[in-house]
Amino acid sequence: MRKRWRDLIIVIAVAVSVPLIIMILIRITPSPPEAEMENAILQLSKAGTKRADTYSKKLYTEAKIFYDSAMVNWQKENKRFIFFRDYQKVLKFAELSSKKSTQAADNSVVSTINLKKTNSEKIDSLDIIVAAINKYFNDYPLSAETRSRISRGKMLLEEARITYKKGEYLKSNRKLTDAEYLLTTSYDNALANLKSYFDSYPLWKKWVNATIKESEKW
Amino acid sequence: MKNKVLMGLAAIAMVAFLSSCGKVPQAKVDATNTAIAAAQTAEAAVYVPAEFAAVQDSMKAINAAIEVQKSKLFKKFGPIELKLDETLAAANKVATDAVAKxxxxxxxxxxxxxxxxxxxxxxxxxxxxxxxxxxxxxxxxxxxxxxxxxxxxxxxxxxxxxxxxxxxxxxxxxxxxxxxxxxxxxxxxxxxxxxx
Structure with a gap:
C-alpha cells in the first residue's frame, strides 16, 4: 500500500514538474526579434514600391545593407546554444533598416514629384526651342555640324518624351540633359551667326550704295 | 530507484524530441530560390517588375519566418512549407510572365x-x-x-x-x-x- 502511494506521488511529481520545466525553459529562451524584422521587411518593400531603388538609391542601398546585416546576425545567433543567444545586434540593424527604408521612401516620393515637374517643364521649354529653330533656321544655311547637333537633339527630346510617358523620369532626365545641351548650344550659335549677319548688314548696304554710285559715274 | 531514473530520462528525452522535431524544409527553400533566380534570368525585373518584387518580398518574409522558428525551443515549419509552395508557384509564374511579356x-x-x-x-x-x-x-x-x-x-x-x-x-x-x-x-x- 505504501509503495503504491509512493509511486503515485512520483508520477504526480513528474507530471507537474515536466510541464513546469518546459514552461521555465520557454520563459528563459531569448525571444526572437520577430516584429522588428517583419517591420524592416515591410518598410523595405514599401520603399521598393515607391521606386526608392531608382530615385533614392543611396538610402535604399543602406536600408538593404542594414537588413542583410540583421539577417546575418540573426542566423549567427541562432547557431549558438538556445539560452545563450543575444538578439541586440539584430534589433539594432532591423531598426536602422526600417529607419533608412522610411527615409528612402519619403525621399523617393519627393524626388519623383520634383523630377516629373522638372522634366515636364524641360520638355515644354525644349519644344519652344525646337519650334524656334524650325521657324528661323530651317531654311538658313547652317553648318553641317550644327544641323547634325539639332537633329540629334530633336531625337533625344523625342526619346525623353517617350520615357517620361512611361514614368521613367530618371532615364528621361538624362536624355533631356543631353537634348538640352545639343539644342540650346546649336540655337545660341545659330542665333549668334544670324546676329553677326545683321550686324554687318549696314556695312554691306553702304558698300552696295557706294558701288552703285561709282557705277553711275561711268 | 531504477524507475525514477528511467522516468527522468524519459522526460528529458521528450523535451529534446519536442525541441528538435521541426526541420527547415531546405529542399523547398532551395527550389524556391532557384525559381526566383530563373525569374531574374528571364529579366522579370525589367518586364514584370511589380510581380517580381512581390515574390522577392515573400521570400524575405519566409527567410525571416524560418529564423523565427529556429529561435524557438519548439519549432514548427508546417505553415512555412505552405508559404514556400505558394512562393515557388508565384516565382514560376513570374518567370513565365516575363518570357511572355x-x-x-x-x-x-x-x-x-x-x-x-x-x-x-x-x-x-x-x-x-x-x-x-x-x-x-x-x-x-x-x-x-x-x-x-x-x-x-x-x-x-x-x-x-x-x-x-x-x-x-x-x-x-x-x-x-x-x-x-x-x-x-x-x-x-x-x-x-x-x-x-
Whole structure:
C-alpha cells in the first residue's frame, strides 16, 4: 500500500514538474526579434514600391545593407546554444533598416514629384526651342555640324518624351540633359551667326550704295 | 530507484524530441530560390517588375519566418512549407510572365522596325519630289540630316534588339518613328503646296 502511494506521488511529481520545466525553459529562451524584422521587411518593400531603388538609391542601398546585416546576425545567433543567444545586434540593424527604408521612401516620393515637374517643364521649354529653330533656321544655311547637333537633339527630346510617358523620369532626365545641351548650344550659335549677319548688314548696304554710285559715274 | 531514473530520462528525452522535431524544409527553400533566380534570368525585373518584387518580398518574409522558428525551443515549419509552395508557384509564374511579356515587346519592336523602314523609304522617294529652290534646298538639307539621324537611331535600336534588350530597342524605334512620320507629313505638305 505504501509503495503504491509512493509511486503515485512520483508520477504526480513528474507530471507537474515536466510541464513546469518546459514552461521555465520557454520563459528563459531569448525571444526572437520577430516584429522588428517583419517591420524592416515591410518598410523595405514599401520603399521598393515607391521606386526608392531608382530615385533614392543611396538610402535604399543602406536600408538593404542594414537588413542583410540583421539577417546575418540573426542566423549567427541562432547557431549558438538556445539560452545563450543575444538578439541586440539584430534589433539594432532591423531598426536602422526600417529607419533608412522610411527615409528612402519619403525621399523617393519627393524626388519623383520634383523630377516629373522638372522634366515636364524641360520638355515644354525644349519644344519652344525646337519650334524656334524650325521657324528661323530651317531654311538658313547652317553648318553641317550644327544641323547634325539639332537633329540629334530633336531625337533625344523625342526619346525623353517617350520615357517620361512611361514614368521613367530618371532615364528621361538624362536624355533631356543631353537634348538640352545639343539644342540650346546649336540655337545660341545659330542665333549668334544670324546676329553677326545683321550686324554687318549696314556695312554691306553702304558698300552696295557706294558701288552703285561709282557705277553711275561711268 | 531504477524507475525514477528511467522516468527522468524519459522526460528529458521528450523535451529534446519536442525541441528538435521541426526541420527547415531546405529542399523547398532551395527550389524556391532557384525559381526566383530563373525569374531574374528571364529579366522579370525589367518586364514584370511589380510581380517580381512581390515574390522577392515573400521570400524575405519566409527567410525571416524560418529564423523565427529556429529561435524557438519548439519549432514548427508546417505553415512555412505552405508559404514556400505558394512562393515557388508565384516565382514560376513570374518567370513565365516575363518570357511572355518579353516576347510581346519583341514582336512590337519588330513591327515598328518594319513600319519605320517603310516610312524611311517613302521619305526618300518624297525627298526627290520635294520643291527645291533657294530656301527649299536648306530645308531639304535639314531634312536629310534628320533622316540620317533617324537611320542611325534605327541602327542603334537594331543593336539593342540583337542584344536582347527589347525594351530599349522599342523606346528608340518609337522615337525614331515619331520623327520620321513628322518629316513625312512635312514633305507631303510641301509637295501638296506646290501642286496647288
Amino acid at each position: 518579353k516576347e510581346e515587346v519583341k514582336k512590337e519592336t519588330e513591327a515598328l522596325m518594319t513600319e519605320i523602314k517603310g516610312v524611311i523609304e517613302e521619305n526618300g522617294t518624297l525627298m526627290k519630289k520635294a520643291p527645291r529652290g533657294k530656301e527649299g534646298a536648306a530645308v531639304l538639307e535639314q531634312m536629310k540630316t534628320e533622316m540620317a539621324t533617324i537611320e542611325a537611331s534605327v541602327v542603334e535600336a537594331q543593336g539593342s534588339y540583337d542584344k536582347g534588350a527589347y525594351m530599349d530597342a522599342l523606346n528608340k524605334v518609337k522615337a525614331a518613328k515619331e520623327r520620321a512620320v513628322a518629316i513625312n507629313t512635312e514633305l507631303k505638305d510641301a509637295i501638296a503646296k506646290v501642286k496647288r
